[in-house]
Amino acid sequence: MNTSLKNLFEWVGIIAFAFILSFIIRTFLFDTRIVPTGSMLPTIQLQDRLIVDKQLYKFSELERGDIVVFQAPPSSGEKDELVKRVIGLPGEEIEVKDGLVLVNGKALEENYLQEKPDYQYDPVRVPADSYFVLGDNRRSSNDSHMWGFVPKQNIKGKVWIRYWPLNSFGKLES
Numbered sequence: 001m002n003t004s005l006k007n008l009f010e011w012v013g014i015i016a017f018a019f020i021l022s023f024i025i026r027t028f029l030f031d032t033r034i035v036p037t038g039s040m041l042p043t044i045q046l047q048d049r050l051i052v053d054k055q056l057y058k059f060s061e062l063e064r065g066d067i068v069v070f071q072a073p074p075s076s077g078e079k080d081e082l083v084k085r086v087i088g089l090p091g092e093e094i095e096v097k098d099g100l101v102l103v104n105g106k107a108l109e110e111n112y113l114q115e116k117p118d119y120q121y122d123p124v125r126v127p128a129d130s131y132f133v134l135g136d137n138r139r140s141s142n143d144s145h146m147w148g149f150v151p152k153q154n155i156k157g158k159v160w161i162r163y164w165p166l167n168s169f170g171k172l173e174s
Contacts, residue, residue, distance in 0.1 A: 029055050031157065033069060033083060039135035039142065040083055041114045043067070043172070049164035050083070050172070057158035062086050062131065064103070067159040067172055068150075070133070076147040081156055084143050085112075088132025096121035096145060101134070112136050121145045131155070 026032075033050045044050070044067075052069050062068065066086045072078035087101060087108070088094040095102040099116035102108065102123075117138040126132050130149035135141025144150065159172050 029053075030160075031069075032163075033081075033159075035083060036080075038140055039137050040067070040085070041137040041140075043085075043112050043136045044083065044159075044162070045168070048162050048168065050159050051161040051163055052157035053160040054157040062089070062155070062158070064089060064108075068131075068133065069156045069159060070150050071154045071156060072142075073147055073150065073154070076142060078142060082142075083159060084133035084135050084141070086131050087134045087144070088126040088149075090126050090128045090130060092126050092132075093123050094121070094126060094132045095123040113138060115139050117145070119145065129153075 031052045031054055033052055035044050035046060035048045035050065038046055057066075064086055067083060068086055069081050069083050072080075072082045076082075088103065093102075093104050095105075096117050097120055099118070100107045101110065101117070114137040124132075127149060129152040131152070132144045133150050134143045134145060161171055162168050
């Protein structure tokens with residue numbers, strides 16, 4: 001076999017391997033998201049690009065403050081996956097009153113908010129294997145205060161890194 005044909009086969013093999021590896025990584029380990037709405041302002045800006053951990057987060061429990069990607073329940077009216085912050089954990093009582101989110105009767109300290117909520121939400125207990133999620137832009141977010149809880153199996157991953165814009169590159173902290 002001549003050298004140019006051998007080089008061509010090597011390049012085809014390298015490209016095929018790269019596509020297969022990319023497919024495996026995106027399908028099972030990490031994915032990307034572009035944020036189309038302002039529901040997570042000021043933490044996540046419109047058109048920010050995020051890397052979502054689809055597997056590693058499963059080796060520990062989700063914590064209050066984690067930002068997750070999930071398939072919205074049918075009652076939400078949303079067809080796309082959403083990005084919100086975990087507020088209520090399984091078994092906790094959640095209430096929104098006088099601009100504060102109360103978890104088990106205690107006000108949650110939320111230094112990440114765009115604005116405090118301008119609505120009331122009567123106390124509810126988060127069911128087992130479910131979460132209560134809210135956007136950081138409480139007045140402009142289609143979230144659990146409108147349609148209820150997110151079952152654990154609907155959670156697709158945990159937001160890990162903002163990679164665009166470059167001046168905001170870094171891990172998103174809870």
